[in-house]
Amino acid sequence: MTNDDAIAPESDEEEGARLPDEAIVTRGGLSTADTLCKTALAHFDVHNEFGISVRCKPPMTADQLALVDPPLPQKQLRETTVGALREAGFDVVPDEPPPTHALIMLQPVPTDDDYLRITAIFGQPRQNPAFTKEER
Amino acid sequence: MRSRLVRELSVWADFNAFDEDHRVRTSLRFAPEHPTEGEWVWLHDDEGNRVYGIVEHIEGLAVQIRAEMTTWRSDVSIATPRRRGAFHAAMPQGRPPTEAHLAA
Numbered sequence: 001m002t003n004d005d006a007i008a009p010e011s012d013e014e015e016g017a018r019l020p021d022e023a024i025v026t027r028g029g030l031s032t033a034d035t036l037c038k039t040a041l042a043h044f045d046v047h048n049e050f051g052i053s054v055r056c057k058p059p060m061t062a063d064q065l066a067l068v069d070p071p072l073p074q075k076q077l078r079e080t081t082v083g084a085l086r087e088a089g090f091d092v093v094p095d096e097p098p099p100t101h102a103l104i105m106l107q108p109v110p111t112d113d114d115y116l117r118i119t120a121i122f123g124q125p126r127q128n129p130a131f132t133k134e135e136r
Numbered sequence: 137m138r139s140r141l142v143r144e145l146s147v148w149a150d151f152n153a154f155d156e157d158h159r160v161r162t163s164l165r166f167a168p169e170h171p172t173e174g175e176w177v178w179l180h181d182d183e184g185n186r187v188y189g190i191v192e193h194i195e196g197l198a199v200q201i202r203a204e205m206t207t208w209r210s211d212v213s214i215a216t217p218r219r220r221g222a223f224h225a226a227m228p229q230g231r232p233p234t235e236a237h238l239a240a
Contacts, residue, residue: 027152029183038166038182039150045163045197053152070154074185075210098155131210 019092019102021083023058026065028072030125033115040106040115050110051103052118056082056092060100063129068100071130078122088117145171146178147201151185158203160189165197179203184211 055065062079066072082092095103148166180186187208189201
């Protein structure tokens, strides 16, 4: 893999600092309700809490986040903001390492409706610039 | 090239959870057959993405797998996300999952 254009995130942010509402949140792939349910269950099995992996590091854009090493490998990505997720009742917290990794936090026992609401908050899928550069 | 697969196992993973070394920690709850440490498996999602990986560590349902990204394949085209699928239909609609679901 080549990551010549990968953008290193800023590292001077205080660990555990609250992410601002305007911060961009992105996930590689389509992030269907099925996928979000599966990843939350998998996260529970590994970490004993329900969370969904995302990338978020203000003031980075979704394209910049996708290019952070390791680049998002999927063809597509979707994006939203921390504020949009918080408005629906889902906080987003930093979870580095790896760089820019964050978690959408879910209630102790999430419902199907949670996953449907989260997938609806994300924008439509679009091409992932990190995938295009890999020419897979 | 000679295959390193003695048996072909697949493990579901969220490729958003890779670390800097392309390791991912996921669950074996979706694996039809459980691998052993040191075994090569397919990591896959539900969107046509897959990659070979080696199982580094297993603890209960939790498994750590390091992907060999030179084997990455992505065969999907952009599509509108589905609202519900087979897996979702198997979950209790509108109700929290039971202990049995969480232990499955």
